[in-house]
Amino acid sequence: MARTDYVTTTRALDRGHPMLRLYEKAKRLGIWNPSDIDLSQDRRDWETLAEPEKDLIWRLCALFQAGEEAVTLDILPLIQVIAAEGRLEEEMFLTTFLYEEAKHTDFFMRFLDEAVGAPRDLARYHSDSYRALFYHALPETMQALSADASAAAQARAATTYNMVVEGVLAETGYHAFLSALERNHLMPGFCRGIALLKRDESRHIAYGIYLLSRLLAAQPELWTVIEVRMNELLPYAMGVIGDAFSAYDPVPFGLTYSDFVEYASDQFQKRMDRLEKARTVSLAEVDHLTRQSVEADDY
Numbered sequence: 357m358a359r360t361d362y363v364t365t366t367r368a369l370d371r372g373h374p375m376l377r378l379y380e381k382a383k384r385l386g387i388w389n390p391s392d393i394d395l396s397q398d399r400r401d402w403e404t405l406a407e408p409e410k411d412l413i414w415r416l417c418a419l420f421q422a423g424e425e426a427v428t429l430d431i432l433p434l435i436q437v438i439a440a441e442g443r444l445e446e447e448m449f450l451t452t453f454l455y456e457e458a459k460h461t462d463f464f465m466r467f468l469d470e471a472v473g474a475p476r477d478l479a480r481y482h483s484d485s486y487r488a489l490f491y492h493a494l495p496e497t498m499q500a501l502s503a504d505a506s507a508a509a510q511a512r513a514a515t516t517y518n519m520v521v522e523g524v525l526a527e528t529g530y531h532a533f534l535s536a537l538e539r540n541h542l543m544p545g546f547c548r549g550i551a552l553l554k555r556d557e558s559r560h561i562a563y564g565i566y567l568l569s570r571l572l573a574a575q576p577e578l579w580t581v582i583e584v585r586m587n588e589l590l591p592y593a594m595g596v597i598g599d600a601f602s603a604y605d606p607v608p609f610g611l612t613y614s615d616f617v618e619y620a621s622d623q624f625q626k627r628m629d630r631l632e633k634a635r636t637v638s639l640a641e642v643d644h645l646t647r648q649s650v651e652a653d654d655y
Contacts, residue, residue, distance in 0.1 A: 370445055375445045375446045375449040378559055381559060388552050391462075393545045393549050397543070408604055413472060419525075422478075423490055423526070424463075426490050427522070432454070433499055433500075437501050456556045456559075463553065483599040489520070494516055494521060501513055507574070511568060511581045512585050515585040519582075522560055523564070523627050525593050525620075527623045534547060537609075539609075558655045562650065566642070572631060574639065579635055593620070594620065601616070
């Protein structure tokens, strides 16, 4: 399709746009190289772990490794939709989003290859709940955008990707890694990488909340679409957490199931509370609130 104009030679970039503010943060904070992280102490620490502890690390990495690959692959249809709508400021931020997801895939693969010597059959750790989310719901919902770019389809996609996969599962997974390792002064290189990933992902979740908020500000009835999708997927997300804990007795590193259920629930509720506000405010107010959260690092 031919173009009739370009943003940068007509209206120009909106430097106050909340997603351009987030883009500025991504340029400043997102440029780190997994290959620069020193894993020498991690390799030494690995040799001191008991077999159940090693197995739990492999299990969590298996969930993240495929998960990071999935979100790298599955973000592309959303980027195409945003580009087709001419939302240049959002698309500019999404270029960093895709780059960072690829970098996270690289990080976990390097850790598995160089620090812990993981077996190649890591897919055996993918439970039915995990497969329901990452093998079916995520790719199917994101790929559906190629044929249906409606607001409802975008709301389902962002709910699946940002609210459930990133906002519930990834956030809870980071909490698990840091609780197991950082608290016990183990694997400092890996913990450093997880902290950097977590910072990247906070920006990704901020984008998802913004996207859903502006959709809701324009069409408050989309709340039903979001609620239905959350109700469909939350049992699988909580199932992934439950599956990981039920595999061990006792659970390595002193981790407790109730702590992680509470953590996941708190992360979910915090984001849902923000979306509820978007049902009753204007798009200008959504932009204002998002800019405030970006400046405060409060995602």
